[in-house]
Amino acid sequence: MKHECIWLADVQQRVFRELVEAFSRPGEVRDLTPWLDGATAQRAVLATLMDGETTLADPHARLGAADWPLLQARIGTAEDARYVVADGRRAPGFEPALGTLESPESGATLLIEVAAVGSGPLALELAGPGIDGPGIDGRRELRLDGLHPDWLLRRADWTAGFPLGVDILFTDATRIVALPRTTRAAPMGNPPT
Numbered sequence: 001m002k003h004e005c006i007w008l009a010d011v012q013q014r015v016f017r018e019l020v021e022a023f024s025r026p027g028e029v030r031d032l033t034p035w036l037d038g039a040t041a042q043r044a045v046l047a048t049l050m051d052g053e054t055t056l057a058d059p060h061a062r063l064g065a066a067d068w069p070l071l072q073a074r075i076g077t078a079e080d081a082r083y084v085v086a087d088g089r090r091a092p093g094f095e096p097a098l099g100t101l102e103s104p105e106s107g108a109t110l111l112i113e114v115a116a117v118g119s120g121p122l123a124l125e126l127a128g129p130g131i132d133g134p135g136i137d138g139r140r141e142l143r144l145d146g147l148h149p150d151w152l153l154r155r156a157d158w159t160a161g162f163p164l165g166v167d168i169l170f171t172d173a174t175r176i177v178a179l180p181r182t183t184r185a186a187p188m189g190n191p192p193t
Contacts, residue, residue: 005037006047007070015048022169022178027126027140029118033174042085042113042171046071049083057081059094062113081108088114088170091150096158096166104163107181112151112168117175120145123188124152131183141188142177144170152187155179 005011018030032041039047042062047070050056055076062085068075078084078094086092099107114120124142131138147170158181159165165181179185 003070004039005035006039006044011035011044012048015044018176019045019048019169019178022176023167023180024130025132026128026130026178026180026183027124027142029142029175029177031175036174040113040171041174041176042111043067045111045169045171045176046073046083046085054083055081057084059084060087060090062087082106084108084110086110086112088112088144088147088151091148092154098158098161098164098166101164104165107164107166109167109169111171112147113171114144115146115172117144117170117172117177119143122147124185125188126179126183126185128180128183130180142179142185152185155185 014035015032018032022028022030032044036044050071050073052072054073056071056073057076057078059078078096080097084096096108096110097106099105120143122144124144126140126142127138131140155166155168162181167181168179170177170179
């Protein structure tokens with residue numbers, strides 16, 4: 001039986017490097033096409049990050065049954081899992097783990113799939129560490145398509161008690177973009193309804 005390339009160690013190392021770059025440069029779109037071989041970006045990220053020690057929740061049933069044994073992740077709830085896979089078109093109907101003051105790193109990472117990363121009607125102005133520009137914090141525009149507006153409202157609540165909060169990785173078919181809890185995000189102009 002031949003496995004998809006996303007399950008190969010050398011591919012996962014390349015995807016991991018792209019993840020590091022994405023979180024180091026919030027709002028900068030990273031294209032994973034060279035390593036996907038037909039898989040989606042979200043599945044490639046999951047194949048890279050999951051192991052027997054991680055907890056994963058799939059409240060919107062995004063994953064196929066065949067992926068779970070390969071991921072080896074422990075199944076968690078959206079409220080307590082370290083990683084949560086979500087459909088960006090649907091409103092978030094859960095409260096993810098935000099971490100604690102003693103362990104803020106235990107806040108969840110949300111892997112939110114949208115129709116398009118880097119293009120679309122929703123424009124966000126990003127500011128914060130890792131964004132290039134004049135002064136300490138630069139500014140960057142991020143465009144998304146297929147994101148329910150409640151995600152941005154809830155994210156604002158979830159990250160209001162910094163260092164508590166969630167980190168977000170948006171994915172489309174082939175691209176990723178990170179929105180760490182340290183990044184400020186505000187809709188530009190009139191957000192789409």
